[in-house]
Amino acid sequence: MAKDNSTDTSGHPGIAPMVRIDGAKIRQLRERNKLTQLYLSTVVGVTTDTISRWENRHYQSIKLENAEKLAQALEVPLEEIEQQESPEPESQPSQVQPEPVDLPPRRRTGLIIIPAVLLSVVAAGILIYSMFDTKPHRGVSAERILPLHVSPGQSFPVLIRVHLTEPPPVSLIIKELIPHGTLALEGFPSITSIDDKENSLKWIRRIDTEGSVYAYMCKAPPDTRGNDRLVFSGTVTLKDTASDRQTIEGADSLEIAPYHWADSNRDYMIDDEEILAVYDIYSDMEELPFDRDLIDSIWASEGYAWDHAGATYITVD
Amino acid sequence: MKTCVGKKQMRIGQLSLLAGACLLWSGLLMPAMLSAAPAISAGYVQARGTQLAIEITTGSNPPASAILVQQLPPGVKILASQPGFSNYDARRNQAKWLLRQLNTGKSTVTITLDRAVSADEISAEIRFKPQQGGKMTTIQVKK
Numbered sequence: 001m002a003k004d005n006s007t008d009t010s011g012h013p014g015i016a017p018m019v020r021i022d023g024a025k026i027r028q029l030r031e032r033n034k035l036t037q038l039y040l041s042t043v044v045g046v047t048t049d050t051i052s053r054w055e056n057r058h059y060q061s062i063k064l065e066n067a068e069k070l071a072q073a074l075e076v077p078l079e080e081i082e083q084q085e086s087p088e089p090e091s092q093p094s095q096v097q098p099e100p101v102d103l104p105p106r107r108r109t110g111l112i113i114i115p116a117v118l119l120s121v122v123a124a125g126i127l128i129y130s131m132f133d134t135k136p137h138r139g140v141s142a143e144r145i146l147p148l149h150v151s152p153g154q155s156f157p158v159l160i161r162v163h164l165t166e167p168p169p170v171s172l173i174i175k176e177l178i179p180h181g182t183l184a185l186e187g188f189p190s191i192t193s194i195d196d197k198e199n200s201l202k203w204i205r206r207i208d209t210e211g212s213v214y215a216y217m218c219k220a221p222p223d224t225r226g227n228d229r230l231v232f233s234g235t236v237t238l239k240d241t242a243s244d245r246q247t248i249e250g251a252d253s254l255e256i257a258p259y260h261w262a263d264s265n266r267d268y269m270i271d272d273e274e275i276l277a278v279y280d281i282y283s284d285m286e287e288l289p290f291d292r293d294l295i296d297s298i299w300a301s302e303g304y305a306w307d308h309a310g311a312t313y314i315t316v317d
Numbered sequence: 318m319k320t321c322v323g324k325k326q327m328r329i330g331q332l333s334l335l336a337g338a339c340l341l342w343s344g345l346l347m348p349a350m351l352s353a354a355p356a357i358s359a360g361y362v363q364a365r366g367t368q369l370a371i372e373i374t375t376g377s378n379p380p381a382s383a384i385l386v387q388q389l390p391p392g393v394k395i396l397a398s399q400p401g402f403s404n405y406d407a408r409r410n411q412a413k414w415l416l417r418q419l420n421t422g423k424s425t426v427t428i429t430l431d432r433a434v435s436a437d438e439i440s441a442e443i444r445f446k447p448q449q450g451g452k453m454t455t456i457q458v459k460k
Contacts, residue, residue: 272384272444273453279417280446283381296415300404 017064020083027055029074029081043073059083139166142174142236143250145281147261150230150254153222153311155185156261157282157290160214160248162236164207171239174203174214176248179230181221188215188287215285220256222311228256258306260313262295268316269303270295356380356447360459362425364436369428371441371458375419383445385414385426385458390438397429436460 030040037051044051044066054060054070062070071078145159160174177200178184184194184201192204203214220230234248259266262278270278278295282288294313298304301315356379362370371385387402389395389410395402404413414426441458 275415276380276382276384276444276446276453279382280380280449283418296403299415300413 018061019064019067019078020059020061021054021067021070021081022083023055023057023060025081026070026074029076030055033074035073040070040073044069139238139244140164140170140172140236140246142234142246142248144232144234144248144252146232146251146254148254148264149257149259149266150220150261151258151306151311151313152220152224152256152308154261155217155219155291156254157285157288158216158218158232159281159285160234160236161250162207162212162214164210166238168210169206169208171204171206173237173239174205174234174248175237176201176216176232176234178218178232179221181224182230183219185217185219186289187217188285191216213284215282215288217289224256226256226258229253230256258308260295260298260304260306262298263304267303268305270299272299275299357383357419357443357445357456358459359385359441359443359456361436361441364439364460366433367430369430369434369439371426371428372423373416373426373443374423375421377421379419379421380445380447381417381419381449383416383419383443385416385441385443387412387414387428387441388439389430390434393434394431395428396431399427 030037037048037055041048041051046066054062067081068078071081074081140162142160142162145161147156150156158176160176162172162174164170177198180199182199184191187201187203189203189205191201194201201216205212224230231253233252235245236248237245254261257266259268260270262270262274264274264277265271275295278290282290297315298313301317303316304313305316307314356376357373359371359373362372369387371387373383373385389412391410393410395405395412398412398414400414402412403415405411406413412428416424442455443458444453444455446452447454
């Protein structure tokens with residue numbers, strides 16, 4: 001990295017041969033010659049930050065030696081990058097102080113306070129905005145919600161929440177690959193197509209809201225054993241942006257286990273927290289047939305047992 | 318001149334304070350106050366005798382469901398209720414209602430008991446999830 005020697009006094013402490021340069025002119029010449037700030041910084045022997053500062057300040061006093069190198073890099077005579085419309089008589093290379101304007105101290109304090117206040121207000125605004133703005137910066141995102149487990153041969157709900165980050169209406173395609181041997185039952189809204197060979201299902205929909213939910217009931221294979229896992233995957237794609245296909249995030253597998261899917265803590269009971277979670281998560285899907293009556297009766301009872309032979313749950317009173 | 322500059326600086330200071338306060342109010346305090354508004358509140362309309370009545374008020378963003386838990390004195394039985402209770406635990410003298418599809422506004426649960434009770438003998442609470450995916454919250458039914 002280039003060492004910034006722009007403050008080097010080269011054996012002339014306090015005062016060095018200085019020249020006032022025109023920042024806008026430097027930027028213009030650099031861009032015209034298709035040069036980068038990095039190139040200029042390397043040639044002159046300063047950092048890119050220094051080049052940026054030189055370009056952004058209207059007039060700036062810099063060392064004559066650096067100005068000469070800068071002019072050489074920009075392939076122009078030194079005069080061309082010097083300040084042209086100076087009211088000061090010493091517009092030629094001369095001994096000038098780095099401070100271009102000498103204001104009364106109080107005026108300068110005021111000039112510092114106003115931008116500082118404005119900057120802090122803007123910074124606070126950005127901070128607050130960033131605290132509340134958690135949207136991903138892509139067109140669409142999706143999250144899958146699965147129970148933690150399901151018993152062999154039993155049905156369970158799968159939810160996909162889709163969130164748009166661009167203004168609706170849009171058309172989208174949701175493609176979901178379900179585990180081999182697993183059956184996709186009813187979907188809400190209706191599944192557009194099911195491919196039995198690929199074991200996939202698709203929704204092709206036009207949506208008018210930022211958030212939407214897609215759900216389907218799935219039936220676990222009856223011949224699975226405990227600890228087996230069913231693995232799901234899927235994508236969501238906005239029409240006309242096929243290259244921006246997004247993977248469905250969130251849960252991607254569930255375990256085969258002898259517990260009801262709503263019994264998330266596996267204690268053979270559905271307690272208040274668990275039943276509220278069921279209605280909390282699946283309330284958007286009133287039509288989804290997720291055996292509400294069985295869940296309600298297990299909650300109202302002392303518990304349940306899994307009858308493996310009969311492939312059913314028995315409530316305990 | 319000194320006084321003029323001093324006043325100007327004071328004015329800038331006051332304006333920046335005002336801007337900061339506005340930002341704090343609109344960005345942090347107002348959302349916090351709005352989210353602090355209870356999703357459900359409940360109180361006894363009648364809390365003694367053989368007839369109990371509980372009025373449940375749900376806010377503009379009600380939870381998907383809630384559970385009303387009524388604690389009764391030992392030996393007291395429920396003869397009838399509207400709506401019907403979902404579960405009665407005789408060991409704990411506790412009846413539960415699973416309230417589904419809560420709508421914004423007021424609804425009342427009435428309970429008919431087999432003997433008169435006093436307000437001190439009974440208590441009730443409501444359990445619900447105030448935010449989707451959040452933890453269960455419990456509020457007491459006011460007497």
